[in-house]
Amino acid sequence: MPSREITYAEALREAMREEMKKDSQVFLLGEDIGVYGGAFGVTQGLIEEFGPERVIDTPISEIAIIGGAVGAALVGMRPVAEIMFFDFMTIGSDQLVNQAAKIRFMFGGKAKVPMVVRSPAGSGTGAAGHHSGSLESWFTHIPGLKVVAPSTPYDAKGLLKSAIRDDNPLVFVEHKLLYKTKGQVPEEEYYIPIGKADVKKEGKDITVIGYSIMIPRVLEASQILAGEGIDVEVIDIRSLRPLDTETIASSVKKTNRVIVVYEPPRFGGFGAEISSWVGEELFDYLDAPVVRLGGEEMPPPYNPNLERKIVPQVEDIVREIKKLVR
Amino acid sequence: MRGDDGVLALEDKLEMYRKMYLIRVFEERAEELYMEGKIWGTFHLYVGEEAVAVGACSALRTDDYITSTHRGHGHCIAKGADIKRMMAELLAKDTGYCRGLGGSMHIADVEKGNLGATGIVGSGIPIATGAALGCKLQKNDKVVLCFFGDGAANTGAFHESVNMAAIFRLPVVFVCENNMYAMSFSVKKAFALPDIAERAKGYGIPGVSIDGNNVLEVYETTKVAVERARQGEGPTFIEARTYRWKGHSKSDRQAYRTKEEVREWMNRDPIKFLEKYLREEKVKDEELENIKKQVEREIEEAIEFALKSPEPTLEEARRLVYA
Numbered sequence: 001m002p003s004r005e006i007t008y009a010e011a012l013r014e015a016m017r018e019e020m021k022k023d024s025q026v027f028l029l030g031e032d033i034g035v036y037g038g039a040f041g042v043t044q045g046l047i048e049e050f051g052p053e054r055v056i057d058t059p060i061s062e063i064a065i066i067g068g069a070v071g072a073a074l075v076g077m078r079p080v081a082e083i084m085f086f087d088f089m090t091i092g093s094d095q096l097v098n099q100a101a102k103i104r105f106m107f108g109g110k111a112k113v114p115m116v117v118r119s120p121a122g123s124g125t126g127a128a129g130h131h132s133g134s135l136e137s138w139f140t141h142i143p144g145l146k147v148v149a150p151s152t153p154y155d156a157k158g159l160l161k162s163a164i165r166d167d168n169p170l171v172f173v174e175h176k177l178l179y180k181t182k183g184q185v186p187e188e189e190y191y192i193p194i195g196k197a198d199v200k201k202e203g204k205d206i207t208v209i210g211y212s213i214m215i216p217r218v219l220e221a222s223q224i225l226a227g228e229g230i231d232v233e234v235i236d237i238r239s240l241r242p243l244d245t246e247t248i249a250s251s252v253k254k255t256n257r258v259i260v261v262y263e264p265p266r267f268g269g270f271g272a273e274i275s276s277w278v279g280e281e282l283f284d285y286l287d288a289p290v291v292r293l294g295g296e297e298m299p300p301p302y303n304p305n306l307e308r309k310i311v312p313q314v315e316d317i318v319r320e321i322k323k324l325v326r
Numbered sequence: 327m328r329g330d331d332g333v334l335a336l337e338d339k340l341e342m343y344r345k346m347y348l349i350r351v352f353e354e355r356a357e358e359l360y361m362e363g364k365i366w367g368t369f370h371l372y373v374g375e376e377a378v379a380v381g382a383c384s385a386l387r388t389d390d391y392i393t394s395t396h397r398g399h400g401h402c403i404a405k406g407a408d409i410k411r412m413m414a415e416l417l418a419k420d421t422g423y424c425r426g427l428g429g430s431m432h433i434a435d436v437e438k439g440n441l442g443a444t445g446i447v448g449s450g451i452p453i454a455t456g457a458a459l460g461c462k463l464q465k466n467d468k469v470v471l472c473f474f475g476d477g478a479a480n481t482g483a484f485h486e487s488v489n490m491a492a493i494f495r496l497p498v499v500f501v502c503e504n505n506m507y508a509m510s511f512s513v514k515k516a517f518a519l520p521d522i523a524e525r526a527k528g529y530g531i532p533g534v535s536i537d538g539n540n541v542l543e544v545y546e547t548t549k550v551a552v553e554r555a556r557q558g559e560g561p562t563f564i565e566a567r568t569y570r571w572k573g574h575s576k577s578d579r580q581a582y583r584t585k586e587e588v589r590e591w592m593n594r595d596p597i598k599f600l601e602k603y604l605r606e607e608k609v610k611d612e613e614l615e616n617i618k619k620q621v622e623r624e625i626e627e628a629i630e631f632a633l634k635s636p637e638p639t640l641e642e643a644r645r646l647v648y649a
């Protein structure tokens with residue numbers, strides 16, 4: 001397949017553009033997504049292409065953005081809502097958690113809510129305590145919601161297209177530090193199934209499981225470790241819920257060692273779910289306890305040195321893997 | 327300010343002038359430091375809106391409270407903050423108001439009654455309402471002044487809070503800084519009303535729309551509202567119309583407005599307006615120049631203090647998560 005190099009942000013934009021062209025029921029709503037192009041430029045140019053009826057700038061009203069998407073989805077549309085920073089998901093989350101996630105079930109299967117809420121998570125930009133949150137694990141706790149968090153432009157495009165086509169409410173977790181990263185993306189149209197992990201690098205000594213911004217860091221760490229004779233297998237789960245336990249299992253059976261790496265605070269984070277699943281199902285295959293490498297137990301600090309220290313970096317990943325393999 | 331009768335003495339007006347100029351230069355120098363890479367992240371500049379913060383805070387007692395916004399440097403200075411500690415916060419230093427942990431969007435100066443800036447638009451409005459509830463229950467005679475933007479007026483938090491403040495007759499003054507935009511979203515698109523102040527009717531409280539670039543008008547309007555609140559008569563809604571001269575934050579192409587519009591508003595500079603007024607009151611140019619020089623010196627000292635200050639440590643940050 002012929003491909004070209006584009007950024008993560010461009011890949012997301014292409015996904016929305018293609019789905020909007022294909023289906024008149026797909027539309028975008030959010031704050032400053034029109035002429036401003038979104039706080040991170042993801043929707044740039046789309047209002048010019050599709051007009052203000054399908055690229056809708058809203059007031060600062062997260063409840064009505066997410067709730068509005070729920071209502072529009074209920075009457076048959078496929079809204080893609082943008083919440084400018086993941087921290088603001090908390091404001092609209094009543095509509096997501098109490099409505100979107102439960103409507104199908106509570107209505108006895110008589111309705112569906114095909115909607116996507118996209119939002120950038122993560123720290124690393126100096127935006128401090130209200131603009132750096134990674135709250136994805138909150139939403140993985142809600143049956144009825146799907147949660148995906150791609151790490152590459154290729155995955156971002158393919159997953160967003162599937163997300164828009166999916167008949168369930170879905171939280172699409174982007175990362176601020178990934179928007180400008182580049183990668184090969186096919187010219188041709190493609191979809192990536194939701195709920196399928198991707199082995200980003202094969203190896204035999206240890207399985208490292210992660211998602212989003214942690215994947216490039218883990219890959220960099222595994223290069224360093226390769227120089228020291230440690231062969232790392234890197235699993236990008238891509239989809240937190242549903243979780244592809246099959247891919248995890250076959251890797252663990254091979255390497256017998258597992259570490260889960262994630263940005264938000266370690267306590268109660270998504271790594272705990274993977275860790276306990278592996279412990280319960282694959283205990284006999286383990287040569288060491290499953291280790292979680294997560295963030296510090298504190299809100300994201302403004303100071304750049306501290307901000308960096310509280311989130312797993314390449315050197316932290318290298319150090320923890322060495323401890324486990326030696 | 328000085329007179330409890332609400333009549334401003336000339337020295338009060340000169341103090342207003344000093345504070346407005348202090349805000350202006352603070353913002354301009356902060357922007358330069360950002361360009362030089364000494365400040366990181368992002369911030370929201372208050373240039374052009376100085377009369378709102380200064381006029382409104384001048385109508386408060388020093389023990390009254392304010393809540394601020396993401397565009398909060400002006401509020402903080404107007405409430406009497408130490409600019410050394412503000413500058414140190416922008417430079418992420420341990421000597422800053424938040425010990426370098428909060429940054430521009432979270433500056434709080436609790437001793438001076440500033441209950442803090444916030445990065446979540448609208449979130450200061452319920453907090454101001456709650457602070458006013460606390461003051462009422464404590465019967466301490468204090469008033470809370472709540473700053474928020476036109477954009478914040480469209481959050482759910484706004485509606486719930488103003489209604490609650492109205493029905494409980496809380497000692498709070500809602501000051502809506504209508505600077506015509508919420509990021510790129512013009513008030514013309516964001517409201518189906520000509521004046522945001524008309525919203526007040528729906529809550530059963532007084533609402534007034536004023537020239538936010540006229541510091542004396544802001545002061546006088548706020549003074550009435552503050553006294554009303556202090557007397558137990560409940561909240562007032564003030565819409566102060568002003569304009570943000572700079573981009574929304576540090577990454578704004580400003581494709582949503584014209585240069586002419588910006589220029590037009592720059593011609594209505596709130597500082598020049600007060601300067602003209604003071605000259606008419608026979609204040610000498612020399613006196614104004616002295617104020618400016620003093621302010622500029624103060625800012626340079628603050629920058630020097632901030633640059634020399636130490637960084638916060640992780641160990642200390644860990645201790646601050648829980649009380």
Ligand SMILES: Cc1ncc(C[n+]2csc(CCOP(=O)(O)OP(=O)(O)O)c2C)c(N)n1
Pocket residue numbers: 031060062084088091370396397445446447448474475476477478479505507508509570574
């Ligand atoms: C809940 C929430 N939604 C969105 C944002 C992003 N954002 C930051 S400032 C801003 C505009 C705020 O407009 P306004 O209240 O008018 O204040 P101004 O910036 O004009 O001073 C937006 C949309 C935010 N910080 N919080």
Ligand SMILES: [Mg+2]
Pocket residue numbers: 475476477503504505506507508509
């Ligand atoms: Mg505004």
